[in-house]
Amino acid sequence: MRWGLGMVRVFLDRLYLFAGYAAGGFLLAIFALMMLLSAGRPLGLNIPAGDDLVSWCMVATSFLGLAHTFRHGEMIRVGLLIDRLEGRTRHVIEIVSLLVGGFFVAFFTYYAALLTFDSWRFHDMAQGVLAVPLWIPQLGYSGGLFILLVAFVDEFVHVLRGNPPRYEKPKPQTAEEVVEQAIQSGV
C-alpha cells in the first residue's frame, strides 16, 4: 500500500515536470519557427502557415506549463493579508483558496475539454493554409488545464491532511533568492 502511494507520488510529480518540459519544448519551437520565418524570407524559404504554427505553440507552451508553475509557487496571489496569518487560520484559508481555485480550474477544464471534443466530433479544421484538425492544437490547451486540475486536487488532499502547502515558495533566505523571486514576478 505504502509502496503504491509512493508510486502515485512519483508519477504525479513527473507528470507536472514533464508537462513543463514539453512547454519548454514548445517555447524552443516558437523561437525556431520565428527565426526560420524571418531569416527564410530573404532566402525565399517559405514555411506554410508558419504564423498558425507559432500561435498553436504559444497556446501549448502557455497551458502545458501551468501545473509546473503552480507547484513551483510562481502563480501569483496577493500576499498582503494572508502572509500575516499563521497556524490554524492560515491553514483554513489555504483550504478555502484551494477549493475556490480548484472549482474554477475544474469549470475551465471541463469547457476547454468540451471545446476540444466538439472540434473532434464535428471535424473542425483550421482556417489557414494548413488544414489541420483543430482538436490537435486544442489538445495542448485542454490537456494543460487538466494537468493543472490534477495538481490542484493533489494539493487539496495534501493540505487537507494537515501538510504545509507545496505551492508556497519558501521565504527567500539569500539576496540572490530575493532578486530571483522579484524577477520571476515578471514586472
Place this chain on the structure above:
Amino acid sequence: MVELVGISTLLLVFLTILLAGGVWIALALMATGYVGMQFIGGGIPSGPVLATTIWGNSNSWTLAALPLFIWMGEILFPTKLSEEMFRGLAPWLNRIPGRLMHVNVLACGIFGSVSGSSAATCATVAKIALPELKRRGYDEMVSLGSLAGAGTLGILIPPSITMVVYAVAANVSIIQIFLAGFLPGFLVMALYSGYIAGWSLAHPEKTPPADPAMTLREKLHESRQLIPLTLLILLVFFSLMLGWATATECAAWGVMGSLAIAWWHNALTWESFWASVMGTVRVNCMIMLILAGASYMSTSMAYTGIPATLASWVDSFHLSPYALIAALTVMYIVLGTALDGISMIVLTTSIVVPMIKQAEFDLVWFGIFVVLVVEMAEVSPPVGFNLFVLQTMSGKDSNTVARASLPFFFLLVVAVAIITLFPDIVMVLPRWAFPG
C-alpha cells in the same frame, strides 16, 4: 442604473474578498467574470464563452513575442553585462555634477532597451553599481533611490512585458506602444539625471572626488566594453527597420543576440540554457493565465454594460481631461500599494478604457500613462518589487529604501504631468511611423 450599481458593488466586493483571501489572481478574475455572467439576461452560456474566449485570445501570433522577451532577460541576467556597462560608462561621467551616480540612470536606460522587466533591470545594474558607488563614498540614499527609480526604465523603454500586457488587454498595437515609449523613456532619464546633478550641486560636500583622469584613448579603450550590448540593441533595431523581421519576430532576433552575448561571456552551458527556458516557461504561464482570466472578466463586464455606463457617468461630470488623469493617477497609486503591475493593468483596463475613449485620449498615449503609474507602484511600499530587490542587495531596512526612492517617485509624477500637458512627446514617434 440602480441595478448596475448594485451589481458592480457586489462584483467589486467579491473580487476584493477573493484577492485578499489569497485566491490566485488569475482564478479570482475568472471567478468574478463568472459571477458577472450570471446577471446577464438572454441565457448566455458562461462555460462555452469562457473556453472559446480564452482559446481565441491565447491562440495568437502577436502574443508569442511575450515569452521571447521574457527569455531575453532570463538569458542576460546571469552574464557580466552590468560590470561591462559600469566600466564602459564611468570614465565619461567624471566631470558632470553627480559624477558616477549617473551610471545608474544610463546603465538602466541602456539595459532597459534589451530587458522588459523592471526588477530585472534594477537588479542587474545594482549588482555592480551599488558596491562600486559605496566604495567610492557616494551618498547611499541618492544612489539607492536612483537605482530604484531608474530600474523602472526597464518597462518604459521597449521591449517591455508590461506594454505587451497592456496592448493585449486594451487591444492596441504592440509596436505602436513600443515606439511611444522611447521619448518618455528619455524624458524620465533626463528628469532623474537632472535631479542627481541638482542634488550634487546643492550638497558638494557629499560628492566624493572624481576617479583619476583618463586620456581620451583610455576612455575609448574602456568603452569597448559596451560593444556587445550596443550590437545587440542595433541587431534588434535594424532587424525591424530593415524589414528582416516583423515586430513579433524581432523578439526572436533579440533572443538570438542574447544567446550570442551569453556565449561570448562563457556563461552559456546546457544547464544555464535549460534553466533559462524553464524560468521563461513559468513566468510566461503565470502571465498568460492572468491574461486569460482577465479576458474572460472583460468579456463578462462588456456583457453587463458596467464599463460603458461608468464611462458615461464619469462623462456627466464634465471633468476636464486633466482632472480625469489626476483622479486616475491617484487611483492607480492607491491600487499599486496592494497589487503588482500586471494585475493592476488587467484588472482596470476593461473598466477604464471606455472612460478614456470618451474623454478622447489616445489609447497608445494611455498605455504610456499606465506604464508610468506601474513604475510608481514598483518604487512605492509595501509591494514595490524594486524596493525588495534593493533592500536585499544593500542590506538596508525597507523604510530607508522607500525613503531613498521617494524623490524619484515624485519625478515619475512629474513625468505623468509633462506627458499629459504635452501628449506629443508620446505620440510623435508612433504617428510618424504609422501616419493616419
